Amino acid sequence: MNILLLGSGGREHTLAWKIAQSKQLTRLFIAPGNAGTALCGTNVDIDTLDFASIKTFVLDNNINMLVVGPEVPLVEGIHDYFLNDDTLKHIPVIGPQKKGAMLEGSKDFSKAFMMRHNIPTAAYKTFTKDTISDGVVFINSLKAPYVLKADGLAAGKGVIITDSSLEAVNVLNAMLADEMFGKASSRVVIEEYLHGIELSVFVATDGNSYKILPVAKDYKRIGEGDTGPNTGGMGSVSHVPFADAEFMKKVEDRIIIPTVEGLKQDKIPYKGFIFIGLMNVEGNPFVIEYNARLGDPETESVVPRIKSDIIDLFKGIANNNLHETVLEIDDRYAACVMMVANGYPDSYEKGNTISNLEMVKDSLVFHAGTKNDSNGNVITNGGRVIAVTSFGDTIEEALATSYKSVDIIDYKGKFFRRDIGKDLLK
Ligand code: AMP
Ligand code: GLY
Numbered sequence: 001m002n003i004l005l006l007g008s009g010g011r012e013h014t015l016a017w018k019i020a021q022s023k024q025l026t027r028l029f030i031a032p033g034n035a036g037t038a039l040c041g042t043n044v045d046i047d048t049l050d051f052a053s054i055k056t057f058v059l060d061n062n063i064n065m066l067v068v069g070p071e072v073p074l075v076e077g078i079h080d081y082f083l084n085d086d087t088l089k090h091i092p093v094i095g096p097q098k099k100g101a102m103l104e105g106s107k108d109f110s111k112a113f114m115m116r117h118n119i120p121t122a123a124y125k126t127f128t129k130d131t132i133s134d135g136v137v138f139i140n141s142l143k144a145p146y147v148l149k150a151d152g153l154a155a156g157k158g159v160i161i162t163d164s165s166l167e168a169v170n171v172l173n174a175m176l177a178d179e180m181f182g183k184a185s186s187r188v189v190i191e192e193y194l195h196g197i198e199l200s201v202f203v204a205t206d207g208n209s210y211k212i213l214p215v216a217k218d219y220k221r222i223g224e225g226d227t228g229p230n231t232g233g234m235g236s237v238s239h240v241p242f243a244d245a246e247f248m249k250k251v252e253d254r255i256i257i258p259t260v261e262g263l264k265q266d267k268i269p270y271k272g273f274i275f276i277g278l279m280n281v282e283g284n285p286f287v288i289e290y291n292a293r294l295g296d297p298e299t300e301s302v303v304p305r306i307k308s309d310i311i312d313l314f315k316g317i318a319n320n321n322l323h324e325t326v327l328e329i330d331d332r333y334a335a336c337v338m339m340v341a342n343g344y345p346d347s348y349e350k351g352n353t354i355s356n357l358e359m360v361k362d363s364l365v366f367h368a369g370t371k372n373d374s375n376g377n378v379i380t381n382g383g384r385v386i387a388v389t390s391f392g393d394t395i396e397e398a399l400a401t402s403y404k405s406v407d408i409i410d411y412k413g414k415f416f417r418r419d420i421g422k423d424l425l426k
Contacts, residue, residue, distance in 0.1 A: 006048045008034050010368035010387040011016045011296035014303045016040035016061030024312040035378045036367025048073045051081045071293050073106035092318030096292050100270040107149045107189040110290050117262035121287045125192035129176045140166045145193045152184030194282040196306025201300045203274045209323035210260050214305045215243045216298040224419045231345045235420030236336045238301040251285045271317050276285040300366050300387040301334040335398035337387040337420050342413035344383035352380045352412040363390040363405035395421050
């Protein structure tokens with residue numbers, strides 16, 4: 001089987017690494033990929049939103065399956081594009097169609113979906129430019145902290161949380177009147193703040209049945225102790241001890257089953273992964289957000305724990321027989337530490353040589369923002385640079401191994417959080 005994987009981050013290197021292990025694979029291509037994916041297959045210089053070039057490549061190279069890593073091509077309708085084209089429609093796409101991707105592409109749509117299907121989530125209201133004054137009244141009816149969310153995709157920056165009602169009103173005006181996030185903030189969801197611990201749950205679905213992947217916790221803030229601005233993610237740990245059988249039964253009964261059934265009831269076909277961002281509020285799960293894809297850097301600790309062939313999982317999703325797919329999971333913990341560029345998530349340097357990658361023996365090294373320069377050296381090419389994942393019988397052991405490997409890898413401006421997973425230790 002020939003597979004084309006879209007994307008270029010740590011998530012995609014991890015998927016490429018896993019796909020490359022399958023005996024069912026003939027050729028793997030990654031568009032556009034990074035220096036790490038180039039070790040697992042062939043990188044192709046095509047933008048993930050250039051659907052016409054993707055089509056030409058797929059047809060010229062006898063691609064049998066398209067696996068979509070990031071959300072933007074899904075929200076822009078790559079799956080619909082394949083289904084609407086007579087030459088492409090027989091090629092399965094792993095990732096939902098536009099309508100299903102709206103679970104991530106519109107906060108208002110996903111909140112209404114959760115309300116309709118009685119899925120626990122924070123109370124909310126949606127406002128537009130014409131209803132700013134109602135929004136101000138709503139803010140003043142809530143207790144701090146205030147949570148404001150741009151409706152559309154805003155590259156992870158569209159959620160603002162503040163303790164000040166005055167700032168909340170200013171942000172509401174900036175989003176709606178001043179188009180702070182362009183079209184993405186033409187609608188704003190204001191919601192109740194949930195107090196608790198977050199958890200990421202990934203569900204694979206063929207639109208009918210589902211499989212729950214190992215759960216993970218990610219660490220979003222740049223600074224230790226969860227301080228400073230939000231990032232794409234500074235590390236992740238899988239499994240998460242508080243997500244025990246009792247808690248996961250609540251997640252399945254109250255959230256996963258109603259979500260998959262809700263999609264069916266609403267006649268929204270869905271073939272791919274649903275990422276459910278949860279808050280554990282005193283033992284009860286509430287949905288913070290849905291994403292239409294796997295998370296990054298959760299994938300870097302979740303996917304290595306899958307022992308079975310990932311192409312079987314993809315085939316189950318594509319062929320409507322996911323219920324027959326056997327998912328074998330490694331019982332060990334996996335811990336991922338993300339190495340970033342100094343300055344990230346604000347401005348940072350690119351183009352610095354990364355050394356000693358080949359000296360790491362005890363961890364998996366997944367590339368995020370890297371590329372090969374003209375001499376074949378691996379250089380930094382993004383804010384998040386390298387994700388280092390290790391296994392262990394305990395979280396401590398997995399983390400200790402990852403941190404040892406992080407110390408080996410070097411580049412100018414290397415930065416990472418030293419407290420990944422610490423909150424999960426007793
Ligand atoms: P989202 O993009 O919706 O995941 O929001 C980004 C982050 O903001 C989440 O990962 C949470 O840490 C936080 N957040 C979002 N909504 C809430 C909420 N209702 N209560 C508390 N924290 C929230
Ligand atoms: N780690 C959070 C995300 O992928 O959105």
